[in-house]
Amino acid sequence: MSHEEQMTQVTDAPITDLSKQASGGEDPHIVSRRWLLLKAGVALNGIVGLALAVPIVRYLFAPWKKDASYDSWVSLGQAEAFPVGETRLAFYKNPFQRSWDGATDNVACYVRRLGTQEFQVFAINCAHLGCPVRWFPQSQLFMCPCHGGVYYSDGSRASGPPERGLFTYGWKLVSGELQIDAGQMPTLSNQAKLVNIKLGDGDSPCRG
Amino acid sequence: MPRMKQVYTWLERRLQLEGPVKDAVLHPVPRNTASWFYVFGSAAFTLLFLQIFTGILLALVYVPSAGEAWTSLNVLNHQIPLGWYVRALHGWGSNFMVAIVLIHMAQVFLFGAYKFPRELTWILGVFLLLMTLGMAFTGQVLRFDQDAYWGLGIGASIMSRVPWIGGGLVHLLLGGPIIAGATLSRFFALHVFVIPGSMLLFAGLHVWMVLKLGVNEWPMPGRIVRRETYVEEYNQLAHHDGIPFVPGAFWKDLVFSGAVIAAVGVCALVFGPYGPTGVPDPSIIQTVPKPDFFFLWIYTVLSYLPPDMETPFILIAPIVGIAILLAIPFYASEGEKSWHRRPVAVLAVSTLAVCWGVLTSLGTSTPWSPHMSAWSSDPLPVEKLRTATPLVRQGAAVFQAKQCRNCHAIGGSGGERGPALDDVATRMTMDQMRFKVVTGGGNMPAYGKNLSPVEIEALVSFLETLHPANEPPAFNPAGQQAFDTSQAPSGTAGRANSPASRSTEP
Numbered sequence: 001m002s003h004e005e006q007m008t009q010v011t012d013a014p015i016t017d018l019s020k021q022a023s024g025g026e027d028p029h030i031v032s033r034r035w036l037l038l039k040a041g042v043a044l045n046g047i048v049g050l051a052l053a054v055p056i057v058r059y060l061f062a063p064w065k066k067d068a069s070y071d072s073w074v075s076l077g078q079a080e081a082f083p084v085g086e087t088r089l090a091f092y093k094n095p096f097q098r099s100w101d102g103a104t105d106n107v108a109c110y111v112r113r114l115g116t117q118e119f120q121v122f123a124i125n126c127a128h129l130g131c132p133v134r135w136f137p138q139s140q141l142f143m144c145p146c147h148g149g150v151y152y153s154d155g156s157r158a159s160g161p162p163e164r165g166l167f168t169y170g171w172k173l174v175s176g177e178l179q180i181d182a183g184q185m186p187t188l189s190n191q192a193k194l195v196n197i198k199l200g201d202g203d204s205p206c207r208g
Numbered sequence: 209m210p211r212m213k214q215v216y217t218w219l220e221r222r223l224q225l226e227g228p229v230k231d232a233v234l235h236p237v238p239r240n241t242a243s244w245f246y247v248f249g250s251a252a253f254t255l256l257f258l259q260i261f262t263g264i265l266l267a268l269v270y271v272p273s274a275g276e277a278w279t280s281l282n283v284l285n286h287q288i289p290l291g292w293y294v295r296a297l298h299g300w301g302s303n304f305m306v307a308i309v310l311i312h313m314a315q316v317f318l319f320g321a322y323k324f325p326r327e328l329t330w331i332l333g334v335f336l337l338l339m340t341l342g343m344a345f346t347g348q349v350l351r352f353d354q355d356a357y358w359g360l361g362i363g364a365s366i367m368s369r370v371p372w373i374g375g376g377l378v379h380l381l382l383g384g385p386i387i388a389g390a391t392l393s394r395f396f397a398l399h400v401f402v403i404p405g406s407m408l409l410f411a412g413l414h415v416w417m418v419l420k421l422g423v424n425e426w427p428m429p430g431r432i433v434r435r436e437t438y439v440e441e442y443n444q445l446a447h448h449d450g451i452p453f454v455p456g457a458f459w460k461d462l463v464f465s466g467a468v469i470a471a472v473g474v475c476a477l478v479f480g481p482y483g484p485t486g487v488p489d490p491s492i493i494q495t496v497p498k499p500d501f502f503f504l505w506i507y508t509v510l511s512y513l514p515p516d517m518e519t520p521f522i523l524i525a526p527i528v529g530i531a532i533l534l535a536i537p538f539y540a541s542e543g544e545k546s547w548h549r550r551p552v553a554v555l556a557v558s559t560l561a562v563c564w565g566v567l568t569s570l571g572t573s574t575p576w577s578p579h580m581s582a583w584s585s586d587p588l589p590v591e592k593l594r595t596a597t598p599l600v601r602q603g604a605a606v607f608q609a610k611q612c613r614n615c616h617a618i619g620g621s622g623g624e625r626g627p628a629l630d631d632v633a634t635r636m637t638m639d640q641m642r643f644k645v646v647t648g649g650g651n652m653p654a655y656g657k658n659l660s661p662v663e664i665e666a667l668v669s670f671l672e673t674l675h676p677a678n679e680p681p682a683f684n685p686a687g688q689q690a691f692d693t694s695q696a697p698s699g700t701a702g703r704a705n706s707p708a709s710r711s712t713e714p
Contacts, residue, residue: 063383063390064376070385091491100389102275103489104357107386124493129510130361132493134580139610140658145496146362147511148576148615148625150653158653160576163515184385185361187368188519189375 067190070096071183076111079178082119087112087135087153090121095183109169110135110142111178112153119178122155123167123186130187133166142166167191232419233458236450238442240426242457245319247464248312249418254465255305256411258472259343260404262298270350272396274389274488277352281484296476302344304472306502309340314557317536320545321424323433327537329417332410334533339407341502346399348500352392353484358497360387362510369519387490422446423457427545434542496580504571505564511576575624578614582622589619596673603670606663610655618674626652633672633681640682641668 072095082088087110094105110122110133122142124132131146141158142151149160156165167186172179184190220226269288271280284291313333316322322330345363349356360382367381368374383390425445451457486495499507513521547554579586588604596604607613615625622628636644645664648654659667675681 061380063379065379065385067375070379089493094386094388096385098389100273100275102273102278102389103487103491104274104386104388104391106489106491108491108493124490125361125365128365130365131358131497132490132495134493136583136611136614138583139612139653139655141611141653143578143580143611143614145577145580146358147507148578148651150578152653153658159648159651161511161513161515161518163518185364185378185382185387187365187374187378189368189370189378 067184071181073172073174073179074182075174076109076121076178076180079113079119079173079176082111082113082178084113084115087137089135092180092182107182108132109180109182110166112155117173119171119173120155121169121171121178121180123169123191125167125186126162127157127164127167127188127191128160128162130185163188233454234452235419235422236446237423237453237457238425238445239449239451239456241423242451242460243426244460244464245315246423246457247461248308248315250461251465251468252305252308252312253411253415254469255301255308255472256407258301258469259298259305262294262301263400263404265294266298267400272350272392272400274352274392277350277392278484278487281351281353285481285484292481293476295481296479297472298347299482300472300475300479302347303475303501304468306340306344308468309337313337314561316424318547318550318553318557319424320427320433320547320550322537322540323543323545324435324438324541325421326417326424327541329414329421330537331534332414332417334530336407336410336414338530339403339410342403343399343407344500344502346395346403348503349392349395350399351482351484352488354486354488354492354495355483355497355499357387357488357490358495359499360391362497362499366522369522423453424545427547429544429546429548431545432543433545494580496577498574499571501568505567507574508567508571511574573624577623578611578625579623580614582613583608583611586613586621592618592673596670599666600670600673603666603668606659606667607670610659610663610667612667615652629671629674631675631679633675634679635682636671637682637684638668638672639684641671 074092074095076090076092082090089108090111091106091108094101094107097105108124110124112120112122114120126133126144126146126149128144128147128149131144133142133144133149133151135142140153142153142155144150144160144162147161149162150158151162151166152158154165155168157163168191169186170181266284269280269284269291271277281295284295286292316330316333345359349360364378364382364387367377370377379385381391382388383394422442425442431441482500486492498504510518510522544550588608593601593604613622615623617624617628618630620628632641642664644652645659645667646654646656648656655664672681
């Protein structure tokens with residue numbers, strides 16, 4: 001049978017060096033011309049590869065930018081559209097967009113108007129894992145459909161797995177228009193450092 | 209016929225494949241490996257090719273653009289003849305592939321196949337498992353619907369938890385600042401080029417090593433693997449008690465692979481394709497995103513982890529898990545192969561299987577998620593209110609209107625986030641309920657600021673009526689008797705609520 005050598009070569013002993021086999025038992029101290037040329041060829045390809053790798057890595061990491069380079073002020077429309085004392089769903093087109101984005105550019109957020117000149121703008125994304133929270137005006141709560149995170153009307157955490165309150169956008173009023181500082185998906189990486197994390201500090205009268 | 213022979217000879221002269229193919233086909237395998245336990249690897253390999261084939265068919269129509277993908281999936285489902293069936297084959301093929309790969313892994317683990325000299329075969333197998341899961345996830349993304357969109361959001365939120373470089377990783381994952389066109393394009397590249405290419409390479413090497421090293425022999429208790437003697441012992445076994453791989457063992461592989469493909473075909477026919485669900489428009493927030501079947505267990509874990517454990521767990525557990533899998537063949541490269549002598553291995557596999565089953569089944573029912581429309585869609589059972597006082601009815605209205613029902617079930621409908629309240633009055637006194645409603649706690653929000661005193665009183669009066677007819681509500685023996693009598697709800701509870709009758713019926 002031609003299968004007698006089945007597995008016989010499997011030992012952990014070192015395998016003979018290819019260059020020694022190929023040189024036909026020549027003196028290992030002598031570097032033959034063709035092996036030198038082969039090494040030169042390998043070196044040349046290595047250098048070319050490295051030279052190409054630099055632009056390729058730069059290309060691959062192109063999306064990796066500072067937060068500020070994605071963010072800009074976006075209008076949510078006239079401030080009058082948001083009644084005082086209420087929380088309303090608002091929409092904007094993400095400022096960083098491409099023509100083939102389809103509907104994914106339509107970003108939603110919650111605008112809570114506390115007074116004529118005072119707003120809170122919450123991200124739609126749950127601070128836990130980013131699912132879209134829903135506002136229930138009757139009970140004044142935001143609820144998340146994914147893992148059951150709940151927030152109070154001021155965005156602070158009420159219950160469930162989130163570690164913190166809802167993400168907020170910076171806002172300003174420009175000649176009666178409400179603008180927010182937006183542009184990227186709010187996550188712990190770009191929001192955690194901006195907001196104090198308060199666990200379980202909600203609307204409860206007993207928690208002060 | 210002679211003409212066919214001529215053609216064959218002409219081709220063989222040039223290709224010279226006959227020798228290597230004969231070697232592979234006729235190589236002897238130990239007789240008892242021609243077993244139905246040894247068919248899962250070849251079935252996984254077959255499914256890989258089914259997936260590649262159906263994937264290419266889908267790529268003939270699918271448009272990998274965030275603006276068009278969802279529409280092209282619907283065209284496949286509804287306009288291209290049998291487009292729905294090819295989508296269903298690909299989707300069910302994916303489910304079967306993950307399942308068979310997991311079964312294959314459990315089988316080779318229990319049969320000790322990762323031991324010397326097959327350590328590298330196992331390691332490549334671990335990477336093949338990861339790539340199979342990677343294909344399942346990226347495939348779900350290509351089904352660019354609401355689940356895909358918010359699933360990506362979950363992926364990005366997990367990435368964002370990596371210390372220091374989290375933000376950059378999110379940008380890399382999404383191809384930009386938000387889930388958009390660039391995101392779908394890069395997941396398309398991963399799903400269609402990067403991962404399948406690596407999978408073909410790894411699966412090829414995996415099979416090559418199975419042919420070169422021989423398939424793992426059937427483990428016998430007491431037959432110990434030793435580096436010095438194993439190869440010789442295996443060759444003895446394969447040659448003296450062996451049969452050629454084809455047809456002795458291969459016919460079972462063939463039959464099982466055929467059966468699996470047939471099962472995929474039947475499932476695809478009966479259950480049809482997956483989705484797409486709603487259009488991936490993030491301004492539509494009336495959605496309840498859910499991952500595909502094989503990721504449900506992660507969904508469950510993420511909802512039950514305590515908040516402060518979550519980030520360390522998400523970031524560390526997968527690395528530790530993969531490291532353990534990769535370390536197994538080095539930790540135990542010699543010794544017993546038989547599961548009869550490896551209680552820890554058996555216990556580990558069965559524990560993992562049970563945990564996975566429980567977590568997946570919880571992920572199917574998602575008891576932790578509020579039922580977002582329960583407050584407006586689930587009516588209260590009429591018998592709870594038939595004899596209710598106006599105050600109790602007012603309380604029932606508060607209960608529904610303030611979304612309590614989203615988390616608390618009554619009469620079997622409503623959310624399961626909080627406890628069902630059918631007999632809450634037997635567990636808590638009115639004072640305790642009042643306190644709980646106002647301050648919240650545990651997993652319940654505090655309603656103190658969102659309910660007026662009148663509403664709280666009405667709500668608690670309603671809750672006080674929720675107890676079985678033959679079981680009185682809980683009461684505080686130290687409480688004020690006068691207060692209790694005046695507040696005792698009428699109706700189904702009747703006079704059983706009065707402190708006097710409570711004391712006589714303990």
